[in-house]
Amino acid sequence: MKKLANKSAQIRVIEVFLASFIIAFAFSFANIMTGLPTSPKYEETELEKVGYNTLYDLDKMGLLPRFIYNEEWTNLTAALRVLLPYDVYFNLTIYYLNGTKVNHPPILYGDPQAFSDSKYVASITYGLVNCPSRVNATYYRAIYEPRTIILQLVRR
């Protein structure tokens, strides 16, 4: 009978438990909802900037159109390896305007598994219109042959 009489204390313990859970849940929820910028987003943005910077540099030097339109895949791989940070893996794919792939051997550096396993893969899309060929000292000829370059980057 006495045990039944002491139910109030047990109820308080249960109340305390519930209150604690509610407080703990509130804290966890607050932590989740504080809207912290997630690190992966920064990582992706940073890699995107690095990738775009590299492609732009190669384009500016006149190398990117040459490598792509002359299908110099070895040179393209070497140039990307030299210009991208050494702790970054890359996978570059080139497409015709109709969406079919230009490069059949993959232009890849690093472990291909890294691209499927990593949650944070940066992807840069870069467009080329053509590769002007020099006819004479003052005259260049260019035919409209667009290519879309997709560069995927992932940190080791």
Add this chain to the structure above:
Amino acid sequence: MVSAVYDHLVAIVIVGAIFISTVVVVPTLSFINLQTVDQHQLRNLAVNIFNAILLDAGEPIDWGSMDPFYMNDTRIRRFGLASAEASSPYVLDPDKVQRLVVGNPLNYCDYEYVRQLLGLEGYGFQLRILPPFNVTCTDGTPITEKSPIEINGDDLSYSIKVTYLDGTPLPNAVVRATIVCTSSAGSWTSGLEIITRPAVYTNPLGICSDSVELDYRARDIIVILRISTADVATLVVTFGTTPADDIAKINFVGDTLILTMPDATPRAARWVDYIIPVTNEEELEFLYNGTRGVDDMLNYGSFRVWSRQFNGLRKRNPIIFILAFWAVIQGEGRREVLVAGPYQNLLGYTVFEYGEQPDTMSDSSAVRIQRNVIIAGYTYIAEFWLWKE
């Protein structure tokens, strides 16, 4: 009654345990979050500052070419290294880069001043400019520590190893050497010889070598190595002999080449004999032939500074200059001496290094970012470290 007391005691213990664990866990969670926020803020700040350094020309836009330039020049209202003339981003102005070379006799901006200009009080930073790949001796020794050039009588040979920045060998890199040397005959008319060697290629281990028989026994030798892979090139300048570093301080601002007499012994006068700019053109050309008259003399007093303006020189994008001086070397007497400049660290991995050394062990939150930049037509990798002090 006793049972109720026990129940209350248990309740108090549980509540106490929950309270203590909350007191421990919640601040830890908050601390981790604060650290994450801190790291993100640091990364954000680093990106913004690095962009400001590389994409902004600063104010005034030609602050690197101001003449005269004072130490920590207060006329600089905003800091940035970008070239004001370049139409594309990430092209740096060599004049501005030179204003960060500590010890520049034509004055420079020190770390504290640049930190203040960038608004980085409370933060430490380092800016490095690296070639896109490493060039070392075949055993991996940096060229700054050991010259890759061997001289045996009239024969000159070199062996180098080219690697990616992660240390893996770079095969099939094209290496073109240009040799500039002076004769060991210490005569008044002793001249320079420039030899351009055909290209050699690195093997699968990234190693290549070349040898040449010189027409005479050389005294001072400078070898310019242009190393390229997939047409991305870097330039390495290395001495075959111990370089004389106290002949003159070399500076290049706008179209003007400025030589300054250093405080060194012997304090004898020296004359500018030849000036050869090294550009991204393979062939070297003489820019200036001295007369060994008063006009080409460098000495103490009123002859402490020698400067000449060469119209259009900046447009040729010279990255360094090779100069031949008629100068006295201690223990050897007067002879033709080769020097190179203006960058202090021409031979090492790093073209340029500015700021404090990041302690990557203790500064675990140090942020590193990289961008490709172009200086004087060559591609380099700019690396920026930022950490909280």
